[in-house]
Amino acid sequence: MGQKLKQFVLTDSKKKKFEDLCDYYFKFISKDIETSLKFNHSLDFPTSNFCERLNFVLHNVKGYPANFLWDAENKSEVKGCNYTQSVKCHDCGNRNNYYSKTCWSCQSDKFIFIDDTRWGIDTNAHFKYIKQLSYYLFVVIYPLNKEIYSPQFRLQVFKVDSREKFFNKILEHQNKFGSKGKNFMPYSRDFFLSSPSELLNVDIKIKNTITFKYNLKKEKKITSFPVENKIPIEKKVITKKEMINLSLEEDAEGELNLIEVLNANPEACNPCKHGKNRGLTTRRS
Numbered sequence: 001m002g003q004k005l006k007q008f009v010l011t012d013s014k015k016k017k018f019e020d021l022c023d024y025y026f027k028f029i030s031k032d033i034e035t036s037l038k039f040n041h042s043l044d045f046p047t048s049n050f051c052e053r054l055n056f057v058l059h060n061v062k063g064y065p066a067n068f069l070w071d072a073e074n075k076s077e078v079k080g081c082n083y084t085q086s087v088k089c090h091d092c093g094n095r096n097n098y099y100s101k102t103c104w105s106c107q108s109d110k111f112i113f114i115d116d117t118r119w120g121i122d123t124n125a126h127f128k129y130i131k132q133l134s135y136y137l138f139v140v141i142y143p144l145n146k147e148i149y150s151p152q153f154r155l156q157v158f159k160v161d162s163r164e165k166f167f168n169k170i171l172e173h174q175n176k177f178g179s180k181g182k183n184f185m186p187y188s189r190d191f192f193l194s195s196p197s198e199l200l201n202v203d204i205k206i207k208n209t210i211t212f213k214y215n216l217k218k219e220k221k222i223t224s225f226p227v228e229n230k231i232p233i234e235k236k237v238i239t240k241k242e243m244i245n246l247s248l249e250e251d252a253e254g255e256l257n258l259i260e261v262l263n264a265n266p267e268a269c270n271p272c273k274h275g276k277n278r279g280l281t282t283r284r285s
């Protein structure tokens, strides 16, 4: 359906612009971590601004100086998730700065990583502008350590064609039976079933200077996904129940083939908790 997206290539000139952009955004991050800890406050990384500019750099386009229909002139939509968010104290339950060594409230040094950050998709707008909307760029910023003066991050950039079939099935279901906003979670079932392409996977190390380690040679179509994710976020991707329903079996590495899953015709939403839809899903016992 529709035109195919062009293969993404990280040319030398894009790479240079990408590194310049990161240099600017990550240069003072240690100072921000230090300041946020000093005042027992949250971090102040401008995730959405950075991610929108990332799209400009990677696709050689410009944006708009104020709110506009599109995030960029190529009619794309950019969503960013930053996992450097607050962590929960294991002992008292209060939220702490990601880089805290001990809880501000009870001094415990045990924290629980919260992985509820998500990309929000306006399903109304999606279907209203679907004819022109080109792609969604999904960005994840994930901390690889807790070092204040030598922080490290992994940056992953994914692209989903706005006309992608299962992606639209999910959004349609949400639009019909849920609220008009889809909470799209990184590394989730819905994410993998939307056939994302990975454009960039880079480790960024900050210490006096910034160094980049590129973990991906070129654009990678995701063709399989783990039943249980370990890296970067530990979570169950697909339930045992759904696997049984779809007669699917994981391979020796604990992975499922994406085409096989899609051919098994999975439900748009599983487990479906959308009240109004409950009476409709009785065809499976």
Ligand SMILES: [Zn+2]
Binding pocket: 089, 090, 091, 092, 093, 094, 103, 104, 105, 106, 107, 108
């Ligand atoms: Zn505590």
Ligand SMILES: [Zn+2]
Binding pocket: 173, 177, 269, 270, 271, 272, 273, 274, 277
């Ligand atoms: Zn549902």
